[in-house]
Amino acid sequence: xxxxxxxxxxxxxxxxxxYNTDHExxxxxxxxxxxxxxxxxxxxxxxxxxxxxSVWLEAGAAGLLCPxxxxxxxxxxxxxxxxAIIIEEIARTNCTGPGFPLHSDIVxxxxxxxATEQRKRDWLPGMARGEIIGAIAMTEPGMGSDLKAMRTTAxxxxxxxxxxxxxxxxxxxxxxxxxxVCAKTDPSAGRKGISLICVPAGTPGFTKxxxxxxxxxxxxxxxxxxxxxxxxxxxxxxxxxxxxxxxLIRNLPQERLVIAVRAAMGMEVMLEKTVDYAKERQAFGxxxxxxxxxxxxxxxxxxxxxxxxxxxxxCLALHLRGELTVELAATAKLLxxxxxxxxxxxxxxxxxxxxxxxxxxxxxxxxxxxxxxxYGGSSEIMREIIGRTL
Numbered sequence: 001x002x003x004x005x006x007x008x009x010x011x012x013x014x015x016x017x018x019y020n021t022d023h024e025x026x027x028x029x030x031x032x033x034x035x036x037x038x039x040x041x042x043x044x045x046x047x048x049x050x051x052x053x054s055v056w057l058e059a060g061a062a063g064l065l066c067p068x069x070x071x072x073x074x075x076x077x078x079x080x081x082x083x084a085i086i087i088e089e090i091a092r093t094n095c096t097g098p099g100f101p102l103h104s105d106i107v108x109x110x111x112x113x114x115a116t117e118q119r120k121r122d123w124l125p126g127m128a129r130g131e132i133i134g135a136i137a138m139t140e141p142g143m144g145s146d147l148k149a150m151r152t153t154a155x156x157x158x159x160x161x162x163x164x165x166x167x168x169x170x171x172x173x174x175x176x177x178x179x180x181v182c183a184k185t186d187p188s189a190g191r192k193g194i195s196l197i198c199v200p201a202g203t204p205g206f207t208k209x210x211x212x213x214x215x216x217x218x219x220x221x222x223x224x225x226x227x228x229x230x231x232x233x234x235x236x237x238x239x240x241x242x243x244x245x246x247x248l249i250r251n252l253p254q255e256r257l258v259i260a261v262r263a264a265m266g267m268e269v270m271l272e273k274t275v276d277y278a279k280e281r282q283a284f285g286x287x288x289x290x291x292x293x294x295x296x297x298x299x300x301x302x303x304x305x306x307x308x309x310x311x312x313x314x315c316l317a318l319h320l321r322g323e324l325t326v327e328l329a330a331t332a333k334l335l336x337x338x339x340x341x342x343x344x345x346x347x348x349x350x351x352x353x354x355x356x357x358x359x360x361x362x363x364x365x366x367x368x369x370x371x372x373x374x375y376g377g378s379s380e381i382m383r384e385i386i387g388r389t390l
Contacts, residue, residue, distance in 0.1 A: 018316050018320070019081055019085070020081075031092075034093050038093065039095060048219070050097075050211065051220070061129070068080060068082070069112055083105045091266040097220050099172040101262075102136075103134045105258055107178075109254070111123060111238065114239035133176050135171060135172040136179070138150075139167060141168050148191045152165025153184045154181070164227055165227050166225065169222060169375075171220060174223050178199070180238065181198070182194055182248070183195060196238040197232060197238065198237075199227070200232075204231070205229045206230045208223050209226060214371075253330075257315060257333075260333050264313075267301075267305040267309075274301075297346050298350070301346060301347070311332065311335070327386055330377070331382070333376060334383065337372035338379060344365055345366065
């Protein structure tokens with residue numbers, strides 16, 4: 001291949017203009033951190049099913065958590081480009097265990113934008129240091145992407161909310177010290193009755209179920225959460241009561257861009273690794289890449305990954321200017337997740353039997369990528385969002 005996507009500032013489409021010099025200096029810092037603190041240990045974390053809390057503290061000390069958070073609360077006051085670089089380094093190394101993007105780019109913004117000043121000071125500095133790990137609890141058993149079917153309730157009694165219900169598929173669920181719980185404060189109002197309420201770990205009645213066994217993302221803790229007469233102060237409400245759905249809709253474009261950014265880098269890196277393998281692997285007396293079928297498959301993959309890189313960087317640039325729409329974010333998430341899964345399947349096939357072995361990176365990346373078509377809103381939901389604009 002004539003370009004090396006692993007090099008800072010470059011992609012299959014050539015030099016990238018979405019990042020500036022400061023961004024690329026930060027990338028060097030992030031890359032050194034991953035090579036030292038993450039990559040050597042990640043296979044063991046996959047066997048353990050969880051990332052040690054010490055890694056979160058190291059990431060906080062290195063400035064890798066909450067880069068967009070205001071300096072007043074312990075962040076760097078940076079733009080989303082710094083978060084995107086962390087996401088890309090996760091994809092480059094295929095070290096999917098540390099749930100840094102969920103914590104920094106999905107959970108923390110809700111608190112920074114909507115919490116009371118006292119709660120911001122209680123929680124955000126610890127979240128920037130990695131002492132308080134965040135999660136958000138939306139999905140329930142049998143609910144899927146249908147938020148109006150949510151059954152978890154939060155009933156106000158005086159100066160407290162009393163929460164009852166259960167959640168499932170919650171990333172960072174085992175490690176979480178603070179969970180944003182989506183609950184019905186007005187069960188009769190459907191989506192218009194949802195509120196967002198923060199529940200600290202250790203609150204009586206709040207229990208964590210088992211660490212769920214997944215087909216991929218083995219190092220990332222994913223849990224069931226249970227709430228039985230959990231009482232929290234009214235001050236733990238984020239924003240206004242019954243406006244939770246509108247807050248979720250407002251923040252979902254950034255969550256979907258996170259998935260698209262990861263997909264773009266993942267495709268480039270795995271394409272490069274597959275090309276290298278196909279050049280080295282011999283079959284029937286010649287390198288695998290010399291078979292026209294394989295060479296054409298890789299050529300198509302390069303063309304498609306290049307096309308998506310240009311679009312993903314365009315969406316990233318729009319988001320940095322505050323101009324990314326719900327529809328474009330859904331488009332990026334849909335295209336990125338679908339294309340990544342299709343290409344990874346082709347890459348695994350080119351590896352043959354070795355592609356099915358966990359010791360080869362493509363097999364693990366293939367399994368890890370599959371959830372991209374489900375979380376952050378399934379591909380079907382993305383099509384529905386786009387379809388409404390036709």
